[in-house]
Amino acid sequence: MSLLKELVVIKIGGSVLQNLHPSFFTRCTELIKQNKSLVIVHGGGPFISQQMKNMGKSPRFIDGRRITDQETLDVVQMVLAGSVNKKLVNQLHLAGLSTIGLSGIDLQILQVKQSDPEIGYVGEIVDVKKEAIEQMLSLGWTPVIASLGIDHTGQIFNVNADEAASAIAKATGAEELILVSDVDGIYILEGTTKKVLAEATPSLIEDYIKTGHISGGMIPKVRSGIQCLQGGINKVQIMNGSNPTAFHPNSGTYLVKERVAK
Numbered sequence: 640m641s642l643l644k645e646l647v648v649i650k651i652g653g654s655v656l657q658n659l660h661p662s663f664f665t666r667c668t669e670l671i672k673q674n675k676s677l678v679i680v681h682g683g684g685p686f687i688s689q690q691m692k693n694m695g696k697s698p699r700f701i702d703g704r705r706i707t708d709q710e711t712l713d714v715v716q717m718v719l720a721g722s723v724n725k726k727l728v729n730q731l732h733l734a735g736l737s738t739i740g741l742s743g744i745d746l747q748i749l750q751v752k753q754s755d756p757e758i759g760y761v762g763e764i765v766d767v768k769k770e771a772i773e774q775m776l777s778l779g780w781t782p783v784i785a786s787l788g789i790d791h792t793g794q795i796f797n798v799n800a801d802e803a804a805s806a807i808a809k810a811t812g813a814e815e816l817i818l819v820s821d822v823d824g825i826y827i828l829e830g831t832t833k834k835v836l837a838e839a840t841p842s843l844i845e846d847y848i849k850t851g852h853i854s855g856g857m858i859p860k861v862r863s864g865i866q867c868l869q870g871g872i873n874k875v876q877i878m879n880g881s882n883p884t885a886f887h888p889n890s891g892t893y894l895v896k897e898r899v900a901k
Contacts, residue, residue, distance in 0.1 A: 650804030653683040664734035682800030683723040719785040742785035751788035762796030767810035805863035809870035819880040824892030
């Protein structure tokens with residue numbers, strides 16, 4: 640990466656957007672003061688689902704991925720690139736960041752192809768226009784990117800936000816990826832007690848997926864994190880954005896390469 644500042648990509652899940660603790664915004668400000676650049680990627684699943692229910696339409700999912708027909712895609716665009724994006728941009732601005740809100744459609748930042756016809760207009764990322772992101776960062780702006788993409792024909796697609804953040808982190812050579820959700824990390828059972836796993840390797844994650852300990856929307860989250868590690872990202876953290884101590888170095892679950900696992 641040509642930028643002098645170390646880059647941190649932060650993905651905020653829709654499940655936690657309404658409950659972000661003030662310490663989250665404080666931490667973002669601290670990172671900027673530490674001469675780091677930020678790219679923030681967000682989803683908005685619960686808001687999309689609620690809007691669909693308001694319209695009398697039932698959300699449907701396969702393996703944590705939203706089935707997106709044309710009507711659903713219209714709702715996704717309206718909610719993600721509209722109300723959700725602008726509210727988050729404003730919150731970050733009030734915290735002292737110079738934010739610019741956009742989606743992966745703008746400047747064709749997220750170029751995609753259809754992932755699977757069975758789930759409709761859901762895109763798989765094939766390229767990231769990192770130059771556009773780096774230009775914004777060079778101006779001191781923090782891009783806040785809604786997880787939408789576009790293909791070579793101009794067709795718009797819904798994109799999994801974890802995968803979008805992972806692709807952006809790899810393309811820009813980010814130092815760290817932080818996946819902010821409404822859970823403290825990956826849980827394991829010790830007897831009858833739930834405990835947050837401090838570290839998880841790719842092989843351990845696949846074992847947990849097979850046994851059902853990791854399921855639903857957590858599957859694309861952890862697999863995106865693993866792809867980041869394989870793409871050269873040094874640190875991937877899963878943390879709870881509603882927890883005031885979530886940004887503590889030892890909080891959440893860190894995804895680590897096999898060779899550094901304990």
